[in-house]
Amino acid sequence: MPPSRTGEAREALVAALAAVARQDRAALRQVYDLTSAKLFGICLRICGDRGSAEDVLQAVYLKIWDRAGQFDAARASPITWLAAIARNSAIDWRRSAAVRGSGAVAGDGGALAVADETPLADQQLLADEADARLHRCLGELDPRAQGCIRSAFFDGLTYAELAARENVPLGTMKSWIRRGLMRLKNCLGDG
Amino acid sequence: MDEPLTPEQDREALAAELALGLLDGQARADALRLRLGDPVFAALVEAWEVKLSPLYSEWPAADPGGDVWNRIDASLADAPVKDVAVIETRLRRWRASALLSGAVAAALALVLLVQPVPAPVPAAPQLAVARIESAAEGPVVLARYDRTSGVMRLQIAGIDAGALTPELWVIPAGRDPVSLGQIGRAGTAEIALPASHRPLLQDGATLAITMEPMSATPHAAPSSAPVAAGKIISI
Numbered sequence: 311m312p313p314s315r316t317g318e319a320r321e322a323l324v325a326a327l328a329a330v331a332r333q334d335r336a337a338l339r340q341v342y343d344l345t346s347a348k349l350f351g352i353c354l355r356i357c358g359d360r361g362s363a364e365d366v367l368q369a370v371y372l373k374i375w376d377r378a379g380q381f382d383a384a385r386a387s388p389i390t391w392l393a394a395i396a397r398n399s400a401i402d403w404r405r406s407a408a409v410r411g412s413g414a415v416a417g418d419g420g421a422l423a424v425a426d427e428t429p430l431a432d433q434q435l436l437a438d439e440a441d442a443r444l445h446r447c448l449g450e451l452d453p454r455a456q457g458c459i460r461s462a463f464f465d466g467l468t469y470a471e472l473a474a475r476e477n478v479p480l481g482t483m484k485s486w487i488r489r490g491l492m493r494l495k496n497c498l499g500d501g
Numbered sequence: 502m503d504e505p506l507t508p509e510q511d512r513e514a515l516a517a518e519l520a521l522g523l524l525d526g527q528a529r530a531d532a533l534r535l536r537l538g539d540p541v542f543a544a545l546v547e548a549w550e551v552k553l554s555p556l557y558s559e560w561p562a563a564d565p566g567g568d569v570w571n572r573i574d575a576s577l578a579d580a581p582v583k584d585v586a587v588i589e590t591r592l593r594r595w596r597a598s599a600l601l602s603g604a605v606a607a608a609l610a611l612v613l614l615v616q617p618v619p620a621p622v623p624a625a626p627q628l629a630v631a632r633i634e635s636a637a638e639g640p641v642v643l644a645r646y647d648r649t650s651g652v653m654r655l656q657i658a659g660i661d662a663g664a665l666t667p668e669l670w671v672i673p674a675g676r677d678p679v680s681l682g683q684i685g686r687a688g689t690a691e692i693a694l695p696a697s698h699r700p701l702l703q704d705g706a707t708l709a710i711t712m713e714p715m716s717a718t719p720h721a722a723p724s725s726a727p728v729a730a731g732k733i734i735s736i
Contacts, residue, residue, distance in 0.1 A: 335574070342573070346569070347562035347564055347565070350562070350565040350569075351561050351563040352560050355561075360566075363565075364565055364568070364569050367565055368576070368714075371573045372573065372665055373665065373725065375577065386551070389557070393554075394557075397522075398522075399724055402722060402723070405722065406721040408525065441555030444552065444553070445555070460556075462521045462523050464560065468523055468524065469523050469524070469525075470525065472523075487523065491513075491518075492506065492510055495513065495517070495552075
């Protein structure tokens with residue numbers, strides 16, 4: 311993972327987003343080509359089925375079209391900014407699907423589960439994220455808290471869904487995770 | 502390690518819970534409302550989003566069908582064409598809002614609009630108003646709601662052209678947002694509220710606007726943070 315390739319990929323994406331902010335449709339296509347597999351992976355895992363994930367992905371790129379001017383390369387990496395839009399959109403879909411009482415929401419994303427311990431995608435774009443500390447701090451947590459925090463992030467599970475999956479009372483689940491989060495903050499904060 | 506969290510820790514944990522997406526139903530609605538009204542809390546949420554962002558590198562990629570791009574392209578073709586001046590204005594607004602609150606939507610100031618109204622005879626009218634706006638230079642929508650007729654009149658300004666459409670929401674105190682439908686980007690509009698929605702427009706309820714994919718029917722829930730919000734007050 312030579313840093314130059316990472317930098318080039320990021321610069322290409324930053325430039326494309328700047329062009330999208332000027333309403334350049336060819337640039338949106340370029341952003342789509344560079345990032346749609348990554349963002350679809352996020353939508354698919356959280357939504358649980360391809361049809362819904364494709365609907366969410368479509369909405370994600372329309373949001374990117376409208377919001378590209380808000381992206382600030384000094385504050386976030388472009389792929390992180392885009393991935394956050396995809397994750398938040400997929401979670402919004404999941405929560406509103408739950409409200410609608412749709413049976414389409416997979417309980418735990420089990421069918422799509424992947425090995426969380428194996429980082430896979432987009433190394434060129436993401437290699438220079440400062441992630442070693444987060445992974446070290448997550449690794450220092452109680453394994454249950456760590457597993458549940460990861461499931462919340464990757465599968466979009468709520469407290470209630472996590473409690474049901476782990477077969478513990480809701481209050482117990484909240485206590486595990488909240489204490490885990492506070493420990494995580496302390497670990498991240500003290501460097 | 503098992504003593505209760507301090508109030509500061511509790512607030513911090515709530516921010517983390519919202520960033521992680523652990524909350525649902527009422528708890529989620531409450532936290533989203535807090536993020537809208539409290540810039541300090543909004544900054545905590547954003548800080549947690551940043552803390553967790555390295556995890557994005559672990560997500561496996563998946564190939565969407567080729568049809569998705571065609572649908573995106575078709576949606577863009579339907580969006581109105583914008584002139585350069587509009588784009589320039591928009592970029593300035595984005596920069597302004599980025600200074601205030603970072604990459605997400607502007608932090609929102611809630612401003613109440615009170616104005617005297619002549620008392621007609623025989624019964625005093627039941628009027629409610631709201632000024633729906635963002636802290637940055639952005640959308641400003643004035644809403645005037647007549648409880649007797651159930652009609653809301655809107656004056657809309659400052660919503661930029663784009664692929665997404667403004668949608669109006671009412672958020673009763675302590676409850677989830679309910680869509681009142683999509684509105685235009687400028688000018689005036691009149692919404693006749695269905696009887697089921699009229700009780701939602703109480704004092705203290707919030708009116709908010711989010712940008713959503715175009716839809717003939719109201720969405721079940723907003724898909725993003727509001728671009729503007731304001732509280733309802735009876736006059």
